[in-house]
Amino acid sequence: MTEHLVTQFDTDLNEIRSKLLEMGGKVEKMIHDSMKALVERNTELAESTIEYDHEINRLEVEIDELCLEALVQRQPAARDLRFITMAMKIDTDLERIGDKCRNIAKRARELNELPPLKPYIDLPQMADLAAAMVNDALTAFVRWDDQLAYTVCHRDDEVNLLNEQIQGELLTFMIKDPGTITRAIKINAIARHLERIADHATNVAEMVIFMVKGKDVRHLGIDPK
């Protein structure tokens, strides 16, 4: 392989890397905006967040094309091949996170039309945790940092715990006063979307561990040793 080719391939990989980080940043923005739309009862922000999902979808398509192009042009082996095929899986996870944010924004739009049930405290906390997990999972990917990836996997339990807490609390509301059921179901759906966002981040983190370690730890239970 000539020096020219190596350089060109590095440029390709850098472009994939930076597009993925761009996509990750935009997904994080969607998580925060959909939550802000809910907490501040800002329906305009809910609308623009729903609209913004197209941008995420466009980026998935773009990254896939970049990856296919790099595979055809460069025919990479081992490490780079793994990086590129993982990038193509990861952009799908990011796209699905975008879908979930769009759904949260839709529920926020509906809830903003109804009287508040209670102040939102746990949901924004869940959203912050999930967004940080997405950020760290992607950082771990571009830096080949399996240790950071492990911390993402472990934080998933925290999010699941918050989700269960919220579900229990909403159940109590509904049983005490059936007039709260419609709202409680929507809030419950939001908690579940956040929980699934954290699951996607965990999936990405598991792929990073696979990529770095070279052996597949997916579905086998995560153990950093």
Added chain:
Amino acid sequence: MTEHLVTQFDTDLNEIRSKLLEMGGKVEKMIHDSMKALVERNTELAESTIEYDHEINRLEVEIDELCLEALVQRQPAARDLRFITMAMKIDTDLERIGDKCRNIAKRARELNELPPLKPYIDLPQMADLAAAMVNDALTAFVRWDDQLAYTVCHRDDEVNLLNEQIQGELLTFMIKDPGTITRAIKINAIARHLERIADHATNVAEMVIFMVKGKDVRHLGIDPK
């Protein structure tokens, strides 16, 4: 490329194809079994379905390895490259469907401990639709059949409609009698899992259209013309 290599590569592609179909068949079995465990209140079947998910996870890992191997050894271009990278995305969708079936089986196990709320009619219908969508999406993939893939995308609306019907009905139950809330929430969760299984099948079908047409129709709205 020598004749020997072409043949060997065909063998590789056939192996990926048949492993994916095997995985699809097993995922369909999980959809049917988790539903049977619910409808027939068969907790033993629920347990074995939860356990069976490991088999699906193992297949994802195996197919990914086959694909990476084929990419390294054969360095395919255009059509085959697209097939292999799509296979790596599709096995992730199948694996996530397995997760959803496991969750359905868990909810079935819990519901089997409680008095029946009502006979299950819509849920098995939803499950049959979703399983058929998974089957057709995979058939479309291995046969490069974009027309079949379009029919999968269109059937997603049917499943969404059934889901909304079920949700409306459960809401009525809950408002009339708060004693039904715990069970209704679990049944609701099952409906939502089935809806997401259909979403995964739709995602696969969209990828098939992308693969066959060579241009990306994902997220752009599906139009068979």
